Amino acid sequence: MNAPTSFSQKDQPAQARERLVVIGNGMAGCRAVEEILARDPARFDVTIFGAEPRVNYNRIMLSPVLAGEKAFDDIVINDASWYADNGITLVSGDPVVSIDRETQTVVARSGRVEPYDRLLIATGSDPFIIPVPGHDLPGVVTFRDLDDVERMLAASERGGSAVVIGGGLLGLEAAHGLALRGMKVTVVHLMPTLMERQLDEAAGYLLRSELERRGQTIVTGGDTAEILGRDGHVSGVKLKDGREFAADIVVMAVGIRPATGLARAAGLDVERGILVDDHMMTSDPAVMAVGECVQHRGQCYGLVAPLWDMCRALADCVTGNPSGYEGSVTSTKLKVSGIDLFSAGDFSGGEGAEDIVMRDASRGIYKRVIVREDRVVGAVLYGDTGDGSWYFDLLKKGEDISEIREALIFGQAFAAGGALADPNAAVAALSDDAEICGCNGVSKGKVVETIKGGACSLDAVRSQCKASASCGSCTGLVESLLRLTLGGEVEAGPKTMCKCTSFTHSDVRRLIVEKNLRLIPQVMQELGWSTPDGCASCRPALNYYLLCAWPGEYEDDQQSRFVNERMHANIQKDGTYSVVPRMWGGLTNPRELRAIADVVEKYNAPMVKVTGGQRLDIFGIRKEDLPAVWADLNAAGMVSGHAYGKSLRTVKTCVGSEWCRFGTQDSTGLGVKLEQMTWGSWMPHKFKIAVSGCPRNCAEATIKDFGVVCVDSGYELHVGGNGGIKVRATDLLCRVATEAEAMEVCAAFIQLYREQAWYLERTAPWIERVGLEHVKAALFDDPEAVATLAARFRHSQQFMQDDPWAKRARGADAELHQHLAEVRPFQMENA
Structure with missing residues (x-):
């Protein structure tokens, strides 16, 4: 258990202020404090008690953390400096266990006693656990905080199956994250429709179909009878109809209940939640409550937007300008890997209601608007869901839509004047x-006010008022407001490397060399990183830039690599991996083919496929078998094809003059030499080479x-091509007369790209950014430039093919050299 911690930086005497104690360091409690500070920063001496040993973070974003899309640092709302800068004492990891209203004190689990003049209860809610046999087995978890996420991540590392009980918003997000982590996921939902509180039957059907298409098993109408166990750990779920589903982890996501225990024990008025008035005052005038733990006008809310409204009303009241909270009309958004959903208000229909429906099966779109009077x-x-905000605004205001009734279902642009209206x-x-x-409760007026106050970019708006800073689904709306407020197109400034720094990629690369920075923590310290450990965007980039700047001196940081690079294999949608051994220039021999066939049979690989780069891709390898698979392939002299890496991928060849009657040069031989020269080299992005034996360009x-x-x-040498989503033909770089010259220019070009491009920038966008003339000038204006760059490439290759990462991706050096010596002679013998 983590020991409780506390810190503060008070610069005014405590006696000059009222003492405000907040029970709950979550989103509601801290937002209420933010609202109070915005109105009267000197009014209270604030102490916040939190049950978790952490600063305040955005619980809405736990799902992206589970899915691997964000790290914890990305979802922190208020870091340690916020508490210190505002003179707030944070007592974390030490929850309040009792309230004494007579002495106006609270007692924490550690025994700490804290007096208050005003008390704010923001204890949130507790997850509901179905009281079925086995519910307390190890491996049964909820989805409520970061500890729950860490338990799920640990389970996913071991692989296997997961059962999520509950097909609501939270359950589906848990299922999505576990599926992305490679687990086989079954969702068990009691009701016949997923998310039945937010979706009608038609939308629920579309959602279910899409989730099933992605590999999840969806069981609706499933009533849980028992959690099964084996050897003291969860092993499955049994339904009342007798069906059983294997499970290495069971996630309970069946609902929440207001956390009212403290308030009830203290004698406050409590029904389903802590009873509060329109100013968020409880039955004790010294005690306030806000968030999921309260009941207001008979309603308890589990969504974030009502919480923000409550916090504003509370802050208005305690700072002497009461406004009052009248309740909220709620809306729900769900965005799970490309599935967009929006729901608001009452969609049950009934007497006097009229449904307006649009279905577009080919695009997978369904819209239903319910109108009454x-x-x-x-x-x-x-x-x-682009018009969700508009429909929600019409709903909240109760505006008469009779004049736009015919265009209503087609969205705001049509209702405002047709499809060609200003976007x-x-x-x-x-x-x-x-x-x-919705994630941060920011209105259009607040965004516009922020922009007029000097926030002239998306990142500036995010940092100042938090709009678009969480899930990002409202980014388009914020960008439109930027254009409308500032006039015309918003001129984007230089794009920073990530949100952790104000420096661009070019700045960081330059300063690493200028300041002689040799370690990731050193870079972050010297360049003033705003996060303690960086993020998933900047750490891999910094690792690459340091590798490139200091070859042979900088030690590759495995922590900064993604799972594919650590496992030397590509993770697939079902959680297994595909392994791609290198075939030099697309050539192979019986020894290699036997080794691949043996691996496929030995490890029950369900599929072997010839790739577009003339190699064999072995699919369906389990994570735990990867070391043995590579050992078997290494024994045959086969090294990794780096199909997962930001490095050389393939060198594609045709048979050239050796076999083809049109071939003018030995394209296969040159392809092998180029691949042997460049394999294992780290680059800003994946890198592909091809050698065609004649202008037919096979x-x-x-x-x-x-x-x-x-x-x-x-030989004609071409650069900057891309055959992916955005096809780009190459630019002619130069013509050379010999193989040796072609290899030398190739090495020089790669080194120039490695030294100048930004991390995750392919050669095509790099050349479009800097211009082909810049590349030609860097290579050819100085007669020694090609030789100098090529020498630097060979120097760095010496270390890259010799570092621990490369050694793990290949066999012993002797076997490798023997294999390289055998490739061409075998082909010649069989000719």
Whole structure:
């Protein structure tokens, strides 16, 4: 158990202020404090008690943490400096266990006693656990805080199956994250429709179909009878109809209940939640309550937007300008890996209600707006949620929609004047109090005020008012407001490397060399990183830049690599891996083919596929078998094809002059030499080479990062091609007469790319950014430039092919050298 911690930095005498104690360091408690500080920063001496040993973070974003899309640092709302800068004492990891209203004190688990003048209870809610046999077995978890996420991550590392009980918003997000982590996931939901509180049957069906298409098993109408166990740990779930589902972990996501235990024990008025008035005052005038733990006008809320409204009303009241909270109309958004859902209001229909429905099966879009007495009372959107804010605004205001009734289902742009209306018109028409960012409760008026106050970029708006800083689904709305407020197109400034720093990629690369920075922590310290350990965007980039700057001196940081690079294999959608051994220039021999066949049979690989780069890809390898698979392949002299790495991937060849009657040069031989020269090299992004034996270009050299087209007079060298989503043909770099010259220019070009491009920038966008003339000048204006760059490439290659990472991806040096010596002679013998 973590020991309780506390810190503060009070610069005013405590006697000058009222003592405000907050029970709960979550989103509601800290937001209430933020609102109070914004109105009267000197009014209270604030102490916050938190049950978790952490600073305040965004619980809404736990799902992206589970899915691997964000790290904990990315979801922190208020870091340690916020508490210190505002003179707040944070007591973390030490929950309050009792309230004494007579002495106006609270007692923490550690025995600490804290007096208060005003007390704010923000204890949130507790997850509901179905009281079935086995519910307390190890391996049964909830999905409520970071500890729960860490338990799920630990389970996913071991692989196997997961059962999620509950097909609501939280349950589906848990299922999605575990599925991405490679687990086989079954969702068991009691009701016949997923997310039945937010979705009608049609939208629920579309959601279920999409989740099943992605590999999840969805069981609706499933009533849990028992959690099964084996050897003291959960092993499965049994339903009342007799069906059983294996489980290495069971996630309970069936609902929440207001956490009222403290308030009830203290004698406050409690029903389902802690009873509060419109100013968030409880039955004791010295005690306030806010968030999921309260009951207001008979309602308890489990969504974030009502919490923000409560916090504003509370802050208005305690700072002497009472406004009052009248309740909230709620909306729900769900965005799980490309599934867009929006729901608001009452979609049950009934007497007097009229449904307006649009279905577009080919695009997977479903829209339903419920109207009663010419007013929107509910909306369900699936697949296209762009007009969700508009429908929600109409609903909250109860506006008469009779004049736009015919165009209502087609969205705001049509209702405002047709499909060709200004794309920003929909946002312009929203009222100032229309909600833009549901995650952080930010209105249109607040965003506009922030922009007018000097926030002239998306990142500036995010940092100052938090709009678009969480899930990002409102980013388009914020960008439209930037254009509307500032006029015309918003001129984007230099893009920073990530949110952890104000420096660009170019700045960081330059300063690493100028300041002689040799370690990631050193870079972060010297360049003033705003996070303690960086993020998933900057750490891999810093690791690459340091490797590139100091070859042979900097030690590769495994912590900064993604799982594919650590495992030397590509993770697939079912959690297994694919292994791609290198085949030099697309050539192979009986020894290699036997080794691959033996691996496929030995490890029951369900599929072997010839890749577009002339190699064999072995699919369906379990994580625990990867070391043995590589050992078997290494024994045959086969090294990794780096199909997972930001490095050389493939060198594609045609048979060239050795076999083809049109071939002008030995393209296969040159391809092998280029691959042997460049394999194992780290680069800003994946890098592909091809060598075509004649201008017919059978190896497709003109859509590769570096392409060689053999001609009668020698070799045409092409650069900057891309055959992916955005196809780009290469630019002609130069012509050379010999193989040796072609290899030397290739090495020089790669080194120039490695030294100048930004991390995750392919050669195509790099050349488009700096210009082909810049590349040619860097290579050819100085007669020694090619030789100098090529020498630097060979120097760095010496260390890259010799570092621990490369050694793990290949066999013993003797076996490797023997294999390289055998590749060409075998082909010649069989000719």
